[in-house]
Amino acid sequence: MSGANRPPTAALRPALPGDVPMLAAIAEAAILELTEEDYDSDQRDAWAAAASDEEALAARLTDQLTLVATRDGEVVGFIALADNRLIDMLYVRPEAVGEGVASLLYDAIERLAGARGATSLTVDASDTALDFFSKRGFAPKQRNTLSLGGVWLANTTMEKPLAAPETTH
Ligand SMILES: CC(C)(COP(=O)(O)OP(=O)(O)OC[C@H]1O[C@@H](n2cnc3c(N)ncnc32)[C@H](O)[C@@H]1OP(=O)(O)O)[C@@H](O)C(=O)NCCC(=O)NCCS
Numbered sequence: 001m002s003g004a005n006r007p008p009t010a011a012l013r014p015a016l017p018g019d020v021p022m023l024a025a026i027a028e029a030a031i032l033e034l035t036e037e038d039y040d041s042d043q044r045d046a047w048a049a050a051a052s053d054e055e056a057l058a059a060r061l062t063d064q065l066t067l068v069a070t071r072d073g074e075v076v077g078f079i080a081l082a083d084n085r086l087i088d089m090l091y092v093r094p095e096a097v098g099e100g101v102a103s104l105l106y107d108a109i110e111r112l113a114g115a116r117g118a119t120s121l122t123v124d125a126s127d128t129a130l131d132f133f134s135k136r137g138f139a140p141k142q143r144n145t146l147s148l149g150g151v152w153l154a155n156t157t158m159e160k161p162l163a164a165p166e167t168t169h
Pocket of ligand 1: 029030031034037050074089090091095096098100101102103104123124125126128129131132135
């Protein structure tokens with residue numbers, strides 16, 4: 001993409017309780033519109049319904065370190081880290097996909113996790129996100145099948161060791 005057409009860089013901030021409806025809408029749209037090559041319509045519907053449940057999402061936000069990316073004040077994606085080791089959610093608004101939003105979110109959460117003492121990160125990566133995490137140093141560990149709303153979906157547990165923080169002696 002030429003510099004003249006490059007989309008503006010996103011800004012990052014922690015998620016707020018008032019973000020929940022927007023985050024639910026982004027998760028739903030990302031799943032329904034971005035994973036068609038990897039999951040059929042029943043699978044996408046079941047996954048989207050689970051991921052956009054606002055009550056469950058609000059509960060996860062209170063427990064997890066969640067960052068949102070914004071452009072011109074509009075939320076364009078978010079990432080959530082559980083227990084300082086598990087990337088539990090990563091969704092980007094379909095209109096903003098392929099523009100580095102997930103990379104920005106991931107890099108920030110990796111730095112934060114490392115600063116808080118994490119020695120590795122794991123993710124149950126969707127088939128859609130396998131390449132994304134592979135390119136960022138994650139290796140596949142196991143293939144999983146899970147039942148969501150009576151529908152079977154597959155994902156892959158991936159892990160990335162983090163370098164030990166530098167010490168100054
Ligand atoms: C996966 C997802 C988060 C990536 O978001 P994004 O903002 O488009 O990612 P980026 O623009 O930062 O892309 C980073 C890299 O991943 C690659 N990539 C992104 N989406 C990809 C896809 N669907 N398939 C293969 N590669 C992909 C890009 O080519 C890019 O490569 P590069 O670093 O060599 O330039 C987004 O597609 C999404 O929300 N998907 C649906 C929900 C999902 O599967 N979430 C992950 C749950 S574990």
